[in-house]
Amino acid sequence: MVKQNLTAWDRVEIARNPKRKTALDYIDNIFDEFIELHGDRNFKDDKSIVCGLGRIGEQNFTIIAQQKGRTTKENIERNFGMPNPESYRKAIRFMKQAEKFKRPVITFIDTKGAYPGIGAEERGQGEAIAKSMFEMAKLKVPIIAIVIGEGSSGGALAIGVGNKVFMLENAIYSILSPEGYSSILWKDSSRYKEAAEKMRLTAKDLYDLKVIDKIIKEPKEESDESFKKISNSLKKEIKQVIEEMKDKPEQQIVEERYEKFRNIGEYINL
Numbered sequence: 001m002v003k004q005n006l007t008a009w010d011r012v013e014i015a016r017n018p019k020r021k022t023a024l025d026y027i028d029n030i031f032d033e034f035i036e037l038h039g040d041r042n043f044k045d046d047k048s049i050v051c052g053l054g055r056i057g058e059q060n061f062t063i064i065a066q067q068k069g070r071t072t073k074e075n076i077e078r079n080f081g082m083p084n085p086e087s088y089r090k091a092i093r094f095m096k097q098a099e100k101f102k103r104p105v106i107t108f109i110d111t112k113g114a115y116p117g118i119g120a121e122e123r124g125q126g127e128a129i130a131k132s133m134f135e136m137a138k139l140k141v142p143i144i145a146i147v148i149g150e151g152s153s154g155g156a157l158a159i160g161v162g163n164k165v166f167m168l169e170n171a172i173y174s175i176l177s178p179e180g181y182s183s184i185l186w187k188d189s190s191r192y193k194e195a196a197e198k199m200r201l202t203a204k205d206l207y208d209l210k211v212i213d214k215i216i217k218e219p220k221e222e223s224d225e226s227f228k229k230i231s232n233s234l235k236k237e238i239k240q241v242i243e244e245m246k247d248k249p250e251q252q253i254v255e256e257r258y259e260k261f262r263n264i265g266e267y268i269n270l
Helices: 008-016 023-030 070-076 085-100 116-120 124-139 151-157 178-186 189-199 205-210 224-246 250-262
Strands: 033-037 051-056 059-066 105-112 143-152 165-168 172-174 214-216
Touching: 008 023, 008 143, 008 172, 008 189, 023 059, 023 105, 023 224, 051 085, 051 172, 051 224, 059 085, 085 124, 105 151, 116 124, 124 151, 124 250, 143 151, 165 205, 165 224, 172 250, 178 189, 205 214, 214 224
Parallel strands: 059 105, 105 143, 143 165, 143 172, 165 214
Antiparallel strands: 033 051, 051 059
């Protein structure tokens, strides 16, 4: 049972819950068929991002999803959902393939951030994230990004440049963790709950700021039945967006995505 009147920190804890449904759970329930594809053709296949081909009815999609594990073994295999640069290069490879075959792209965001290890930095982590956002910005097919859990830092934004951005009601989306925010701003990591409120990282906050386009409601009862309802809601939204965009010229698709992100935020001259 999800309690009423949730604080921002309550939603952080829900988004981080190891029992929360993962990207592969949603893929299995939303798409009629899914085939995983592997590798960046440069270094290795990093399993913290899953890529593949999906189908709903007669419509084919390219799917790019950040994947966490549940057990210790699964989390080690998935690098705790923190992508290495080869994950982003794998994603870029399949984005370009999607454009070639005119398949819409669906991304699932669920990461505490890109992996900060020495090896990842040596292999160009920052460049890989920037290149992923750059390629998404100019992709000539529709992109729908869905925040399903914890979306933090550039590691999340790297696959978040979509024509439409959806967010589950109890997911979070932010520049970094509340603990990191309070440590940097106040030099006191114990003020993480206060930081969570200040950061405006909940779905409602981000909808009000026009960062996201739609909030997907989550039933108060956590069960298999409620999960099916969420999956069905997402499936309906995906089908509706693709139907609305199917006849739009490629350049219009790119321009609408560009304008969406250019118009985020307000500036006040003091």
